Amino acid sequence: MKQRINLLIAFSVVALIVLTTVQCYLVKTAYDYKVAQFHTQIKNEIAQITNNYSDIDSALISKKETLYKTLSESYIHGKRSKKEIKKEMIENDFQDILTRKIKRKFERDLPNFKIDFAIVLNKFILYKNAQKADTIFSEKPLIQNKLYGNLVSLNHSFLVRNYVGTTNVTLENQDYKLLTEDSMYVSVIDWEMIILRRMAFVLALSLFSIATLITLFVIAIKALIKQKKVSDVKTDFINNITHELKTPLATLGISTKILEQKDIRENEQNFNAILNTISRQNNRLQNLIDQVLANSLAENEIELQKEKINTEDFLFSIIEDFKIGYPKISIETDFQTQKTVLVLDKFHLTTAILNVLENAVKYGSSKIAVKTKKLHEEFSISIEDNGIGISKNKQSLLFEKFYRVEQGNLHNTKGLGLGLYYVNQIIKAHQGSVAVMSDLGKGAVFTFMFKV
Numbered sequence: 001m002k003q004r005i006n007l008l009i010a011f012s013v014v015a016l017i018v019l020t021t022v023q024c025y026l027v028k029t030a031y032d033y034k035v036a037q038f039h040t041q042i043k044n045e046i047a048q049i050t051n052n053y054s055d056i057d058s059a060l061i062s063k064k065e066t067l068y069k070t071l072s073e074s075y076i077h078g079k080r081s082k083k084e085i086k087k088e089m090i091e092n093d094f095q096d097i098l099t100r101k102i103k104r105k106f107e108r109d110l111p112n113f114k115i116d117f118a119i120v121l122n123k124f125i126l127y128k129n130a131q132k133a134d135t136i137f138s139e140k141p142l143i144q145n146k147l148y149g150n151l152v153s154l155n156h157s158f159l160v161r162n163y164v165g166t167t168n169v170t171l172e173n174q175d176y177k178l179l180t181e182d183s184m185y186v187s188v189i190d191w192e193m194i195i196l197r198r199m200a201f202v203l204a205l206s207l208f209s210i211a212t213l214i215t216l217f218v219i220a221i222k223a224l225i226k227q228k229k230v231s232d233v234k235t236d237f238i239n240n241i242t243h244e245l246k247t248p249l250a251t252l253g254i255s256t257k258i259l260e261q262k263d264i265r266e267n268e269q270n271f272n273a274i275l276n277t278i279s280r281q282n283n284r285l286q287n288l289i290d291q292v293l294a295n296s297l298a299e300n301e302i303e304l305q306k307e308k309i310n311t312e313d314f315l316f317s318i319i320e321d322f323k324i325g326y327p328k329i330s331i332e333t334d335f336q337t338q339k340t341v342l343v344l345d346k347f348h349l350t351t352a353i354l355n356v357l358e359n360a361v362k363y364g365s366s367k368i369a370v371k372t373k374k375l376h377e378e379f380s381i382s383i384e385d386n387g388i389g390i391s392k393n394k395q396s397l398l399f400e401k402f403y404r405v406e407q408g409n410l411h412n413t414k415g416l417g418l419g420l421y422y423v424n425q426i427i428k429a430h431q432g433s434v435a436v437m438s439d440l441g442k443g444a445v446f447t448f449m450f451k452v
Contacts, residue, residue: 005224016217020210027206034195043160049109063094065167072126072169072178075136082136089121090145098148114189118149123181141183157187248281304345304429311340318350319370322357329361334371340379342450344430352426356446360385381448390438398436399424
């Protein structure tokens with residue numbers, strides 16, 4: 001049973017992980033699609049508001065082309081190296097002006113987005129007719145090659161479009177062509193939040209699905225663990241009650257065989273002793289059956305026969321009867337109340353108090369103190385012992401049905417695990433409460449509280 005439950009839990013964990021992974025993959029796929037869709041939207045909107053930025057300022061564009069021609073001539077005449085030409089192209093004097101103009105255009109025509117951009121130079125190539133081209137400059141897009149724009153890094157930016165231009169350069173009656181290529185990269189401020197807002201429904205549905213799966217998984221695991229616990233408790237109870245029933249049944253069997261002997265029947269004293277033994281064992285069997293039946297009821301199902309009683313006298317009578325059964329146990333009283341009248345069920349409450357007293361003896365007590373107090377319109381009965389005590393982590397389980405404390409060499413202490421459960425049910429049926437205070441090895445104190 002335990003192995004089957006462990007396998008089922010392991011399979012459930014694997015299934016939950018797989019389902020969660022699939023759900024995360026679907027969310028990631030949807031996110032990537034939304035990002036691609038967003039990039040396409042930005043590209044299309046930028047394409048609609050500009051065409052190579054020639055409408056920004058024709059004078060600046062003309063100035064840029066003049067610079068390119070001048071640099072080409074310088075290179076052909078050998079006045080500047082490729083490195084110097086690259087530096088002069090990038091460090092142009094129209095950089096700041098074009099940046100501001102394009103920025104204003106974005107703000108005016110795309111007011112719903114905050115856009116940073118950069119136009120970087122990729123290629124600067126001279127060629128003459130069909131001769132081999134002379135590549136002055138050709139690199140992958142780098143922010144260091146920015147012609148204009150306000151981006152400080154190409155990280156988290158995306159390509160909007162490439163601009164390829166050709167210019168005729170005539171020098172000393174020779175025609176040259178200049179090929180240039182630059183790329184525009186943009187970055188939308190808070191683009192992640194824009195994507196997440198567009199995915200709000202998908203994310204909410206995914207989170208709800210995952211939360212539901214985890215909740216159902218936890219509920220199922222708890223149910224399995226509870227079922228296993230109930231099964232273990234049932235098995236333990238059957239073993240305990242079988243053990244408890246064997247002793248009186250065995251005694252009854254032996255006593256019956258003894259009564260078959262003629263000399264025993266003829267000896268009145270021995271005959272009466274055997275009859276008393278049979279009567280006691282019969283009563284024990286009846287008590288075991290009654291205990292099981294009584295503890296199948298909840299506190300609201302227990303029928304109480306309440307009557308007014310003098311509580312202190314009632315406790316004295318219980319203690320006196322207990323002393324007869326356990327003469328070696330030292331039991332003291334400390335009643336700080338007098339003539340307290342409560343409406344109680346004498347039979348059930350007697351059984352409840354005796355259960356606590358007998359438990360104290362069962363778990364190693366040699367001294368017991370019974371005390372009464374009256375605090376804030378409540379009457380308390382405390383039963384304090386010097387037994388082995390109860391560890392903190394087990395105290396919350398004491399009043400559960402069939403639970404039995406297992407402590408050291410008292411692991412095999414007899415009992416059905418119903419005594420304290422019965423005590424709790426009876427006290428609750430009286431609208432009272434029961435509490436326990438204990439430390440391992442330092443005894444325990446059980447306190448009953450009743451409204452006066």
